[in-house]
Amino acid sequence: MSSLGSTVLGMQPPARALRGLRVAAHIFTCGLVLISCSKAPTDPRDGYDLEDAAELQPSIVEALTAANAALALDGQFILRPSWEKSAASPGPQLVPVYLLRRRHRTSPVEKSLDGARKALEAFRSELAKTKVDPRYENCSDADPCAALIYQGSRFADLVRAVYEEFSAVDSAATESACGCVMLMEEDLKKFEVIVGPSIVSGAPNVPVTWFVVWYILHEVGHLAPSYRLQPSASWAELYHRTQSGLNEKQREEMRADAYAAAVLGKACFGSPQGVRDVVGSACLGLAIQGMQLFFYGLFDKTEEGLKRQYLNDGKAHPNTLMRLLAMNVVMTNGDKSAVRLLSDFVDNREALAARLVSSRFQTTP
DSSP, X not given: OOOGGGOBTTBOOOTTTTTTOHHHHSTTHHHHHOOOOTTOOSSTTTTTTEEEOOTTHHHHHHHHHHHHHHHTTTTSEEEEETTSOOOOOSSSEEEEEEEEEETTOHHHHHHHHHHHHHHHHHHHHHHTTOEEOGGGXXXXXXXXXXXXXXXXXXXXXXXXXXXXXXXXXXXXEEETTTTEEEEEHHHHHHXXXXXXXXXXXXXXXOOHHHHHHHHXXXXXXXXXXXXXXXXXXXXXXXXXXXXXXOOHHHHHHHHHHHHHHHHHHHHHHSSOHHHHHHHTTHHHHHHHHHHHHHHHHTTOOSHHHHHHHHSOOSSSSOOHHHHHHHHHHHHTTSOHHHHHHHHHHHHHXXXXXXXXXXXXXXXXX
């Protein structure tokens, strides 16, 4: 998703996302694919046509404070904003965090944000006048009748439009040469436009800070290659099923996910009250992000929509909703409700994949 912000319900970021940051997006490039890093820059701004951004700095500083409170429980890493200089000192590994933007992109960025807003407005307008067809309301997502659930709706096109607006978002990445994390300001803005507005009437919008904590901890997970998740017996087999069919890079993304979830879970549920006070609402960020994105995916029951929601749609990242549900299990250390949600998703995912495979071998009479 890079990190989580890279995808929506299994839709993976296109190759155009974060042009020039391929080194950044492939953490541990030297070790994983044996590419020489002798010429890799130690400053991520060098050679990538990037410059420092400032608008979201207050939000990033708030997120770093929360993330550092969680990381301090293990004492392995400490995060520092790149715009605040500090001398090296013994102790945890210092990880600079850069807030960057692409040079000469002001107009396209505003146009992109406007496109995202319009896509969501159209979605919400359609939501107000859509009804469930009672004949198909009991269809599961793995059933062929799922596409008929919503009567007279244009949701398939509208949800696809939201996905397309989101598909270029690549909010965070890790640069192995400098051991740092990069946050892309314009992509964080776009993410906030799509996921920030509450789907619950009267509830407050979700600040980008809550999500940035997760993105940063995920990227730090890439800098901790020795970390390995040790699931308990009650959900080890289920977690193993989420790994089925994943390539090496996708497994690395889920390993970094597990690191982030374990770190924040310890801070949210197993730490002194003072730490929980600092981490604060970031503990809710994962659940809210999952609900927001799952909500949009509910309304596209076409075959293509279900593929986006349940299956892997690229080689770079695993399915996003599965990642969110798996992280929720790790964060809560196998809470029964969290395990059930992941289990239901994996069951539907496997049933849908089997149905699609079977349909390829059926011939028309």
